[in-house]
Amino acid sequence: MLDVLPMYYNLLAIALTLIVMFLFYMASNFSLKVLVISAVWILVQGAITYTGFYTEITTPPRFILLIVPIFGFLLSLFATKSGRAFIDDLNLKFLASIHIIRIPVEFGLHALFIYKMIPQIMTYEGLNFDIIMGITAILILLFGWSGGEPRKKLQLAWNFLGLILIFNIIIISILSAQTPLQQFGFDQPNIAVLYFPYCWLPGYIVPVVVFSHLASIRKLVVGKV
Numbered sequence: 001m002l003d004v005l006p007m008y009y010n011l012l013a014i015a016l017t018l019i020v021m022f023l024f025y026m027a028s029n030f031s032l033k034v035l036v037i038s039a040v041w042i043l044v045q046g047a048i049t050y051t052g053f054y055t056e057i058t059t060p061p062r063f064i065l066l067i068v069p070i071f072g073f074l075l076s077l078f079a080t081k082s083g084r085a086f087i088d089d090l091n092l093k094f095l096a097s098i099h100i101i102r103i104p105v106e107f108g109l110h111a112l113f114i115y116k117m118i119p120q121i122m123t124y125e126g127l128n129f130d131i132i133m134g135i136t137a138i139l140i141l142l143f144g145w146s147g148g149e150p151r152k153k154l155q156l157a158w159n160f161l162g163l164i165l166i167f168n169i170i171i172i173s174i175l176s177a178q179t180p181l182q183q184f185g186f187d188q189p190n191i192a193v194l195y196f197p198y199c200w201l202p203g204y205i206v207p208v209v210v211f212s213h214l215a216s217i218r219k220l221v222v223g224k225v
Contacts, residue, residue, distance in 0.1 A: 005115055010197055012108060017042060017200040020101055024208050027094035028086075041070060042204055049199035055191075061179050063194065066203040074211040078218070087215045088224035092150060095212045095219075096141055099162065102134030105205065117192035119176050119185025128169045133162045152220050159213045159220070166209055173202065 021038045028034040045066060048054070054062050077083030110123045120126045136158060144155050175183040176190035192198045219225050 005111075005117075009108070009111055012104070013197045013200065016101055016104055016108070017197065017204055020098060020205050020208055023094060023098045023101075024212075027091045027098065027212070029089060029091060038204070042200060045199055045203045046196055049194070049203075050196040054194040054199065057178060059180070061177070063177065063179075066199060067207070070203065070207045071210070074207055075214075078214070084218075087218055088222070090215055090219065092216060092219055092225050093141065093145075095216050096137055096144065096155075098209060098212045099133050099137035101205065102130050102137070102209070104134075105201065106131040106134065112192045112198070113188075116188050117198075118190045119188045121184050122169065122172055122176055122190060127172055130165050130169050133165055150220065150225050156217060156220050159216045162213045163210070166206065166213070170206065
């Protein structure tokens, strides 16, 4: 994949992943454990993807090994006392700042469409409206607090909207991939995420984005802000 697209696209994908990792590290109050776990996961999945492992069409698709473990791990934090304590200690403003990354990600997806790596339906010219959350994240950071306290109703509504939009593109992405479930993009399927470094979009960036919304909702509901 690195020799198909212009090198600066690949460097941008790597940079965006590292930025999300650093913002998540900051949101965790600079937890070294979070940084190490993130770095190990990214490096391992990057190495596996680079070998072409995920490009082999199998049943079940190997792609699930890229997304299920990290989603499972992050969601499991809500089920344990120590996990909930970790979530409640996260920084709400840094969690919100993570979503700004959705702006360059959307431009990156459009570039992948131009190079025939994903279908148009996965871009802002199709049914992907996720760029809205990147833009409004800036507004939330500017106006989502009053007197140092979060505007809970506003932020809850924003986070729920964010979950709807991110799950919208997750579903479209899955249904655009070359699997028995494929419904979209038959002429130009979703293949970019099977290659390095674009594997990190579904394998790290998207799970962290989803987790950030869920963690923010919990913090706002239970008052751990």
